[in-house]
Amino acid sequence: MTTPLTSAPFASGVVVYCRAGFESEAAQELDATAAQADVAGFARTERNAGFAEFVLTQQGAPDALLRLLGWSRLIFARQSLAVVGQFKALPREDRLTPLLAALPPGFRVSDVWVETPDSDAAKPLTAFCRSFNNAFVQHLRRSGSLDPASPWRLHALFPSGERCLLALALIDHAAPWPQGIPRLKFPREAPSRSTLKLDEALQVLLSPGERERWFKPGMSAVDLGASPGGWTWQLVRRGLHVTAVDNGPMDDTLMASGLVAHKRDDGFRFQPRQRVDWMVCDMVEQPRRVAARMAEWLAAGWCHRSIFNLKLPMKKRYAEVQQAFDAMRAEVEAAGRGLEIRAKQLYHDREEITVFAQIV
Ligand SMILES: C[S@@+](CC[C@H](N)C(=O)[O-])C[C@H]1O[C@@H](n2cnc3c(N)ncnc32)[C@H](O)[C@@H]1O
Structure with missing residues (x-):
């Protein structure tokens, strides 16, 4: 049985991942696309952060939001997710408890991906993300919150060790690769990297x-x-x-x-x-x-x-x-x-x- 979409937490906005240096284009596109779709809010960015956000004036249903501002509709977005929690200062000794508290009881996801933006500042966090991802999956499995049939995937985006955006991908409207990056192997016989x-x-x-x-x-x-x-x-x-x-x-x-x-x-x-x-x-x-x-x-x-x-x-x-x-x-x-x-x-x-x- 699939998880009903209505059990999802409300979204405060959308976060899109982008190429570092293109945050302003990603934000302009979010503003323009939201305006066309009559979604009220505003975009915000930080220089070279590797992501941009669209903050809703009023919280909304994440599935409706991601149908309007989904990954395939946006040129400058490598990924598009509905933000369900913002954490500015997670305690280093236990980051998991506050994140789990943002999810309603009984809400199920198909998987969880702990990620960093593709930015220079976030690169040193790669090893932390891997081990925290393992801990997160284990916890969700033990608590019965993983359901392969769920239309949702949980993302925890760490721009720094303490700061995290907890977000949901509606799988059919999201990039299927971690960080929104398809890792392609260069075919040796090909004449150029292009x-x-x-x-x-x-x-x-x-x-x-x-x-x-x-x-x-x-x-x-x-x-x-x-x-x-x-x-x-x-x-x-x-x-x-x-x-x-x-x-x-x-x-x-x-x-x-x-x-x-x-x-x-x-x-x-x-x-x-x-x-x-x-x-x-x-x-x-x-x-x-x-x-x-x-x-x-x-x-x-x-x-x-x-x-x-x-x-x-x-x-x-x-x-x-x-x-x-x-x-x-x-x-x-x-x-x-x-x-x-x-x-x-x-x-x-x-x-x-x-x-x-x-x-x-
Ligand atoms: C980025 S490279 C193409 C690489 C190629 N797609 C590959 O995968 O190997 C750009 C190419 O466009 C060619 N080019 C630029 N202006 C052109 C024009 N007016 N007519 C034909 N080729 C042109 C250049 O000679 C150059 O080989």
Whole structure:
């Protein structure tokens, strides 16, 4: 039997994990998304903390909140959780008792993850988190509070040894990786580390069913800005035929696969002879210019779907992203079509975000 959602404690807000240095973008996005959804409150951040919070004006039901401000809806969030307890000065000799007191009797969770933000300040806490996690799980197991069928996972986020945010993940609306970071192994045969970016994008932006349906041997793709071939390698690995567009060289082993045609051409001018299943793009260029070219491809029907990077400027990054997406939607709508956009600042992204777009 699943745990009824109504037995969950009330939430005072949402905490999202983000890349250190992007707290202000994460906060702006929380403010904007909450305003659109009519959720009253305000966002707050601390510089380089690796997380941002949205504080509710009035406490609310965590499941409703996470349906509105869930992980997959937010670009700058690696994780999104409902905060059910804030502790500023936990006693070092017994941190567990105050945390447990914040949970209503009989409330069950499927698991508990003790985490730190991905920040320099919190790195020394990694070993503590591991041992405290073990103690926490043991306690929950002994008290019958663990239920694999529960829709909730408990998170204890420690920005420092004394400070903790106790929070809940609604599992279907949360990232499935501790710290919101998918730990991907670099494939030794891949020509560049950039390969991990496309690998992560496929895991984060697409569902397992979409990955299976949309990547089948024999399908076709164009890779703009392909050299030396890390993204092309991911496509070839899935059996796709790839046209790799770049003036730079492609990896010899990848070319020997027989699945790659290398075109030394300008990625902003190249046009496919016939429609392809995928167009991917990792060209380092101004985000508006890249977004405009991606919209042109989609509006013209040259590809069914696209994954591309938008390098972010130094300032007004959130506004720049929104402007780029608005311009893309306008161009595609002018061609009589609709556009679906999913975007995320991935763990393997630095000053950039990765976008999936398709005509709907
Ligand atoms: C970040 S690298 C791409 C790495 C590649 N995705 C990988 O996984 O190996 C950017 C590439 O874009 C190419 N590039 C930049 N501007 C371009 C343009 N206008 N046309 C074609 N390629 C371009 C560069 O030559 C460079 O190889």
